[in-house]
Amino acid sequence: MKILHAYKVYLPSVYGGIPSVIATLATLPQPEFETEILVARERGIGGKYEFEGIQVEAVSSLATVMSTPLAPAFPFRLFWKARASDIVVHHAPFPLTDIGALLLPKRSVLIVHWHAEVVGRSWLMRVLAPFIRNSLRRADRIIVSDPIIVEKSRFLRGFSEKCVAIPYGCDEVYWGQLDADDRLAVESLRKKHPRLVVAVGRLVSYKGYEVLLHAMKDVDADAVIIGEGKLRADLVALAKQLGVFDRVTFIGTLRPHEVKQYIHAATALAFPSVSEAEAFGLVQLEAMSAGKPVVNTALPTAVPTIARDGEEGLTVVPGDPIAFAGALSRLLDQPDLAARLGEAGKRRVHSEYSQSLFLSRMQDIYKQALQRRTQER
Numbered sequence: 001m002k003i004l005h006a007y008k009v010y011l012p013s014v015y016g017g018i019p020s021v022i023a024t025l026a027t028l029p030q031p032e033f034e035t036e037i038l039v040a041r042e043r044g045i046g047g048k049y050e051f052e053g054i055q056v057e058a059v060s061s062l063a064t065v066m067s068t069p070l071a072p073a074f075p076f077r078l079f080w081k082a083r084a085s086d087i088v089v090h091h092a093p094f095p096l097t098d099i100g101a102l103l104l105p106k107r108s109v110l111i112v113h114w115h116a117e118v119v120g121r122s123w124l125m126r127v128l129a130p131f132i133r134n135s136l137r138r139a140d141r142i143i144v145s146d147p148i149i150v151e152k153s154r155f156l157r158g159f160s161e162k163c164v165a166i167p168y169g170c171d172e173v174y175w176g177q178l179d180a181d182d183r184l185a186v187e188s189l190r191k192k193h194p195r196l197v198v199a200v201g202r203l204v205s206y207k208g209y210e211v212l213l214h215a216m217k218d219v220d221a222d223a224v225i226i227g228e229g230k231l232r233a234d235l236v237a238l239a240k241q242l243g244v245f246d247r248v249t250f251i252g253t254l255r256p257h258e259v260k261q262y263i264h265a266a267t268a269l270a271f272p273s274v275s276e277a278e279a280f281g282l283v284q285l286e287a288m289s290a291g292k293p294v295v296n297t298a299l300p301t302a303v304p305t306i307a308r309d310g311e312e313g314l315t316v317v318p319g320d321p322i323a324f325a326g327a328l329s330r331l332l333d334q335p336d337l338a339a340r341l342g343e344a345g346k347r348r349v350h351s352e353y354s355q356s357l358f359l360s361r362m363q364d365i366y367k368q369a370l371q372r373r374t375q376e377r
Contacts, residue, residue: 001370002034004081006100007091008069010039010058011051015256016201016227018091018115020282021168024355025089025362026054033366038081040069040096057081066124067204068095075100082108086370090135093118098131101138109369112139114163116279117153119206129155136162140369143362145280146302152276164365167302169358170285172349175260182261189265195221195332198266200259200283203229203250208272208297210235214321215272216244219328223248223270224262263290267338268331271296271303274318278303285353288312288345293338295327306353312345 005026010019026035037056040046046060059077061069078100082088087109090097093116104110112135118125132155136142142156142163150156150163178186189196197219201207209225213235216223225235225248232250239245254262263269269287271294284294284306294313298304307313314330316323331338 001032001087001366002036002085003028003087003089003366004078004085005035005037005089005091006039006078006094006097007037008040008067008094008096009042010037010056013042015253015259017282021113021115022091023052023054024169024171024358026052028359028363033363036081036085038074038078040071040074042069046071046073071096075103079103079105087111087366089113090139091115092132092135095128095131098128098135101135102131104138107373109373110135110139111141111143111365111369112136113143114149114153114156115145117149117155117276119275119277133158140373141365143365146305148300148302148305149279152300166358166361166365167353168280168282168285169355170282170289170349170353171355172289172346172353174256175263175286175289176291176346178260178264182257182264185258185261186264189261193222193224193265196262196266197221197223197268197270197328197332198226198262198287199223199270199272200226200263200286202227203231203235205231206273206275206277208274208318210238211272211274211319211321211324212270213239213242213244213248215325215328216248217242218322218325219332221247221267221328221332224266225250226252226254226259226262228253260286260290263287263292266292267335268292268313268328269294270324270328271307272318272324273297273299273303275299276301281306284313285349288342288349288353291339291342291346293331293341293345295324295331297324307341307345310341312341312348314341 040059041061042064059071059074061071074096089111136159147165239248280302294307297318304315309315314327
């Protein structure tokens with residue numbers, strides 16, 4: 001079975017989020033599943049490369065505007081590569097795949113993996129809406145991470161019969177265990193930051209880092225923010241303005257093992273997202289695997305159902321720095337509470353969000369969709 005995953009970016013240029021989900025799906029056993037990945041350059045001449053045994057093609061791009069590469073050849077490369085594939089997986093949102101879906105061969109099985117809703121940009125969405133709906137009509141199956149995403153989506157409600165909820169999985173062994181070098185690094189970080197809060201994710205508006213910075217005025221701790229993005233300069237300026245810059249470190253992008261070290265050194269993961277663009281939050285599972293509680297927000301998405309309030313973490317109203325500060329302080333000041341919630345998080349990942357369970361469910365979806373299409377032909 002040849003599977004082509006289409007999205008805008010992939011490892012190693014971007015870690016976390018959707019690229020990490022694709023990387024997990026690329027571990028489906030060979031030779032039964034043969035995986036290729038099609039993406040676009042953020043800017044520059046395209047090319048092919050291999051990453052962890054998987055063939056990746058990055059299409060040339062003129063620039064990246066509103067988080068979308070301007071890669072006019074992408075829909076045509078999608079068509080060409082789809083001809084040699086049994087299944088095309090459209091990791092949405094990515095408008096160029098929606099445009100390319102118009103060209104897909106009729107024999108191609110299309111799976112739409114709907115990761116998040118596009119929030120805002122109303123004028124752009126009016127232009128793109130017909131293409132998105134065409135992809136959903138064309139889709140054999142639509143995968144979401146939680147049923148609430150179908151309920152809340154203006155696009156998906158009309159295609160609910162095609163939708164199936166499969167929560168993401170996490171490599172609990174990787175994120176939960178430390179080797180000797182990791183333990184030394186964690187010990188060093190704890191000495192440097194005895195009261196540490198960690199946040200992980202791109203520096204973009206929906207992540208709510210402004211809320212975290214305001215909260216840090218009332219939190220006796222250090223914060224490390226791991227990630228890059230267009231808001232970095234603005235966030236650094238805000239941290240200085242609020243007088244917390246000496247306790248907040250913007251550390252940029254790290255490799256996964258370095259992220260793991262910071263998570264293990266921390267008391268809690270801060271997850272202050274403020275909009276429905278945050279549909280799940282894979283890093284919550286990574287922190288839970290490490291036995292760390294999460295402070296998240298009550299978004300109308302899967303976010304607060306992963307680390308649940310009072311069970312694996314603490315949940316507060318989105319956009320409320322006072323409430324966020326109070327939740328962080330509770331965990332920092334009550335280590336027994338933090339430990340209890342962290343242990344519950346480890347158990348929840350093992351029972352509900354393991355990587356093996358996610359892959360098993362996705363294998364079944366791919367096989368069923370291909371079998372159904374084959375029988376129809």
